Amino acid sequence: MAASHSNAHQLTAILDYNKYQETGPISREMAREPLVPKWESFGWYVSEVDGHDIAAVMTALDAVQKVDSQPSIIIAHTVEGKGVSFVEQDFTFHGRALKPEQAVKAREEILCQ
Numbered sequence: 001m002a003a004s005h006s007n008a009h010q011l012t013a014i015l016d017y018n019k020y021q022e023t024g025p026i027s028r029e030m031a032r033e034p035l036v037p038k039w040e041s042f043g044w045y046v047s048e049v050d051g052h053d054i055a056a057v058m059t060a061l062d063a064v065q066k067v068d069s070q071p072s073i074i075i076a077h078t079v080e081g082k083g084v085s086f087v088e089q090d091f092t093f094h095g096r097a098l099k100p101e102q103a104v105k106a107r108e109e110i111l112c113q
Helices: 035-041 054-064 091-095 100-111
Strands: 012-017 045-050 072-077
Touching: 012 054, 035 045, 035 072, 045 054, 054 072
Parallel strands: 012 072, 045 072
Antiparallel strands: none
């Protein structure tokens, strides 16, 4: 609300929206949806992208540069730990580091993609 009220027209935020927090699904703690209309109601220009698609993120960043009348937010839909099977399946990694042996396995999985 403050950004729109203060005419922060050159402000761009990127929301990494993986729908989880350290204690579990965000929806279990507090409803966030419908997310886009909420941001729009506060005066923001909203764009949604696949946060794992760098080309899509870059396209969205280019597009919001043309918005000159309001702040912009890019909602980047992501999967926590994308590409690392045991992290994707376990939200508890949201707030903790990998153990050394897990880091080795994670690197192996990422490099094999």
